[in-house]
Amino acid sequence: MIMRIETYVENLLQIYLEEKSLKNVKINLDKPKHKNFGDLSTNIALQLASHLKLNPRQIAEEIKNKIKFDKNIIEKIEIAGPGFINFYISNTSYYSSLIQILTEKEEFGKSNIGKNLKTQVEFISANPTGPLTIGHGRQAVLGDTIARLYEACGYDVTREYYFNNAGRQMRILGESVRLRYLELIGEKIEFPEDYYQGTYITDVARVIYEEVGDKFKNDTDITFFKDKAEESVFAEIKKTIARLKFKMDVFYNEKSLYDEGKINEVLELLKKKSLIIEKDGATWFQTSKLGKEQDRVIIKGTGEPTYRLPDIAYHREKFKRGFELIIDIFGADHIATYPDVILALKEMGYDTDKVKVLIHQFVTLMENGKKVKMSTRKANFVTLDELMDEVGEDVTRFFFLMRHMNSHLNFDMNLAKTQSEENPVYYVQYAHARICSIIKVGNEQGITLQKNPPVDLLKTEEETDLIKHLIELPEIIKDSALNNEPHRIIKYLIDTATLFHKFYTECRVIVDDKDLTQARLGLCEATKTVIANGCNLIGISAPQRM
C-alpha cells in the first residue's frame, strides 16, 4: 500500500519534471525519521537548486503549487527546512492495508520478488573436530535467519554445510580419541598439549571401550577412532542445530571433490588459462597475473592441495548444480581467501556477481574482563549448547541477531545471563502474550472479531502510529533480506512492541462502544499477526502466555 502511494507521489513529481522538461533527475522519496516531517519526503527541490541556480525553498513552493493531488490519498503538502517537500498521507489510505493484514494472516509480509530463484546459503561449515561454539552460534543464527528472509521473499533456498573430514586436524582428533581409549583400558599415556583437550574426546573413547572392550589395544591405525569421533561430533552438531530450530539441507563433503575428479578439472582449466606455474617444488595459482600482489600456493610440495583449490572447485560445483544466487557466510578469518576463489571462478567464465560473500566479525570470549582466544583444540570455548542451557533458545537467537554482523561481539557468559533477564526478546514476546490475553478476555464476554471491522474509527495518534508501522512489514522484510541485515527485523519488532504498549496504555480495547471495540480488536489482531510473523522470521517463539 505504501508502495502504491509512493509511486503515486513519484508520478506527481514526474509530471512536474516533464512539464519543466527536466531530465535525468532522480526522484528520492524517503520516510522521514521525525514524524512531524510527514509520511513521505523528497529532496528534489534541493537537487534542482544547484542545477537551476535558484533558491531551493522557492522551487519547493512552485512544485507544491503546481502539483494536483487527490485529497483522499494525500492530506496535505508542506515545505520545511532548507527545502524538503513533505507529504502527509491521509488516514483512509492506511485502513485498507490494515484489513489486508487481517485477511493475509501468516502470509502477510511475504513476497515473491525472488521468483523461486535457486539460492544457496552456505554457513557454519565447521569441520567435525568438536562441538559448535558461541563463535559458530553467531554464524548459525545469521545464516539460518538470512535463509528464512530469502524464503519469505520467494527464493528457493538450500541451506548447506561444507566440511572436510580428512586432513591434519582430523588425524589429530582420531589420535586424541585413541590415546583416551588407551587410558581407559589402563595404559599409561602421555597426552600431548596440542591434541584435543575437550572432555567430549573421553566420552567418545568411553563409548568405544564399552562397545569393543580392549580389542583395539594394539591397533595403531586411527581410522576407526577418527570415524567414531566424526560420527559422534556430527550427531552432536546436528542436535545443536535442531535446538536452534532449523535443519541443514545438504552436508557437502570436500572429499567428494577429489573422488569425482573435480579438483583436477579446476587445475586443468586454470592451466589452460596459463595461470598455473610450478615453482619451488609447489604448484602456484598466478594471481599476480590478475592484479594481485603475490601468487598463491594451491598444491603443496607434499602433493596435498591447500584449502584454496578445493574451495574453488566447490564453488564451481555450486554453479554447476544450478544455483543462481550463492550466499557464503564466513568468519573474518576468511577475508583473505575468497577474493582468490572469486578470481578463479571469473577466469573459468562464471558470473561471480551471483556470489555474495558475507563476512561477520568474531565473537571474542571475555573471562574476568580479559579476552580469551577460543580454540577447539585447547577446549577453552563456550559451547552453543551451554549458552542455550543458560539463557534459552529464543534469547540465544535474539542475542546474536541484535548486532550488525560487522560489529565485533564481546561475549561474557555472566553478561549474557543478566542481559537475558532484561532482554528485549521478552519485551516483544510480552506484547504478543498481552494481545492474546485481551482477545481471550473478549471471548469470555462473548466478543469475537468480525470480518470487516470498522477500522476507520481508529483515529488517535497511538492508533494511527501503530497502523502505519504495522503495514511496513513487507518492506522491512525485503530490505532486510536484500541487504542481508537480519538485525533490522529485531529493531522493527521492538518498535512494534513499543507502539503497541503505548496504544494499550492510552486506548482501552474492550469498551461499551461495540464498533470501536471491533475496530480496536482488529488492530490487536493485526499487531499479533505482525509480531508472530516477525518472530517466526527470526526463529523465535511468539507465546500465548508467559
Added chain:
RNA sequence: GCGCCUGUAGCUCAAUUGGAUAGAGCGUUGGAUUCCGGUUCCAAAGGUUGGGGGUUCGAUUCCCUUCAGGCGUACCA
C-alpha cells in the same frame, strides 16, 4: 609494513544507505494503575559521532590523514 572490519550517551547497540532536532534499551533521578497481564507507560539528566582536514545546500555515512582495538597477510582449514 600492507589489506579488511570496527570506534556513536556511563554500559550494550541503532540511525531508512548523503538529509531536517544523531535515537533505543540498561543504569541514574522523578512520576503514572478503582479498569483488558506493571515483564507496562510518561518525563528528566546524559553527545566535540576517537582526533584533525577535505568534498557540498547538507557528512555518523564519501575521500585524505592520524590514534586505538580485532582479523588476515602460511606449502594451517
